[in-house]
Amino acid sequence: MSICITSTGLYTPPYSISNEELVDSFNQYVDKYNKQHEAEINAGEREPLEHSSAEFIEKVSGIKSRYVMEKEGILNPDIMAPVIPYRQLGEEMSIMAEMGLAALQEALDAAGLTGKDLDGIIVACSNFQRTYPAIAIEIQHHIGMEGGFAFDMNVACSAATFGLAQVVGAIKGGLGKKIAMLNIEICTAHLNFRNRDSHFIFGDVATATIIEELDTPKGFEIINSKLYTQFSTNIKNEFGYLDRSEFLAAKTAMYPDINEPVTDKLFLQNGRKVFREVCPKVSEIISTHLAENNIDSSELKRMWLHQANLNMIDLILRTVVGKDADKSIAPTVIDEFANTSSASPVITFHRHNEGLNSGDLAIMCSFGAGYSIGSVLLRKV
Numbered sequence: 001m002s003i004c005i006t007s008t009g010l011y012t013p014p015y016s017i018s019n020e021e022l023v024d025s026f027n028q029y030v031d032k033y034n035k036q037h038e039a040e041i042n043a044g045e046r047e048p049l050e051h052s053s054a055e056f057i058e059k060v061s062g063i064k065s066r067y068v069m070e071k072e073g074i075l076n077p078d079i080m081a082p083v084i085p086y087r088q089l090g091e092e093m094s095i096m097a098e099m100g101l102a103a104l105q106e107a108l109d110a111a112g113l114t115g116k117d118l119d120g121i122i123v124a125c126s127n128f129q130r131t132y133p134a135i136a137i138e139i140q141h142h143i144g145m146e147g148g149f150a151f152d153m154n155v156a157c158s159a160a161t162f163g164l165a166q167v168v169g170a171i172k173g174g175l176g177k178k179i180a181m182l183n184i185e186i187c188t189a190h191l192n193f194r195n196r197d198s199h200f201i202f203g204d205v206a207t208a209t210i211i212e213e214l215d216t217p218k219g220f221e222i223i224n225s226k227l228y229t230q231f232s233t234n235i236k237n238e239f240g241y242l243d244r245s246e247f248l249a250a251k252t253a254m255y256p257d258i259n260e261p262v263t264d265k266l267f268l269q270n271g272r273k274v275f276r277e278v279c280p281k282v283s284e285i286i287s288t289h290l291a292e293n294n295i296d297s298s299e300l301k302r303m304w305l306h307q308a309n310l311n312m313i314d315l316i317l318r319t320v321v322g323k324d325a326d327k328s329i330a331p332t333v334i335d336e337f338a339n340t341s342s343a344s345p346v347i348t349f350h351r352h353n354e355g356l357n358s359g360d361l362a363i364m365c366s367f368g369a370g371y372s373i374g375s376v377l378l379r380k381v
Helices: 021-034 040-044 054-061 097-113 134-143 156-172 243-250 271-292 312-322 341-351
Strands: 001-010 017-018 067-068 119-123 148-155 178-186 204-214 220-229 300-305 361-368 372-380
Touching: 001 021, 001 097, 001 156, 001 341, 017 021, 017 040, 021 040, 054 067, 054 156, 054 220, 054 312, 067 097, 067 204, 097 134, 097 178, 119 134, 119 156, 134 148, 156 178, 156 204, 156 220, 156 341, 156 361, 156 372, 178 243, 178 271, 178 341, 178 372, 204 341, 220 271, 271 361, 300 312
Parallel strands: 119 148, 119 178, 300 361
Antiparallel strands: 001 204, 001 220, 017 067, 178 204, 220 372, 361 372
């Protein structure tokens, strides 16, 4: 018996925002902010904000555009956030379930399955629109899955690889033979579009992966996984259900800085520290994983890496495979999709899994907040 990835599905949001559009909105906000705080800036009591540029964004990240679920609010310099209407739970399908359902249906169609064939659904991502009931259970209901289990899990940008490991464990534990793992991300809802260092990073998307236990393998066999976590506050979002209690204890209004360039209730990171600390550790985890399986890095034919930053992808590839490594080994989608958190390695796999021969070895690797790093070793059937 083998456990294999037999298909994937991709839901792409209806709108796209170019760097140029994003920068135009951001720079309008900067001019308004600096004018509003002119006296404090002139007195040296407040630092002025700097303009951004499309060239700067592409140079530091490799990003050229991103897909979003809502565009007008993001580009309005007086709003700078997606404006998404509330849907009555139980009467209307939630927006995350709708996105995930579309990706899952595509993956099921590709695998020749229906919702009734599934034994489980895991939704693994960075941010959830609610605490409960689980988005996974809502999708279970709408896809027509009968019985089985569904749950949500969060390991930030590493959720896909950690999710795959949970699926394999569930299958080996006898909980099912056909399980879907979904990564649904509305990253724009937790992104601070007023922060010059990170306003361009994220996009929205949904992916679905079908994993099956098979007598006759097909697709990509999952050999094993390696997971790693280490506590760090260099990437964080402290929004949470204790906020009300904490603001009551502090005797302040809730979220007084939510419209400022820096707030810990939206995405916040120390990008330079993340680059210096995460890249070497990701390379170490992948290399150790290969060594534990007696595989030389030269045997790797494909690396589907988390699309956090083009420079990070390039450094990890060269560190693991060698300084002269063929860049086609680690294909990218970051220029079109930006960073889509947990979904990004699955998008890369979905777009770039052709051209491999039976027996070829590959790695899917994700990394992000926590810190968290997941490496999944795959073999083309």
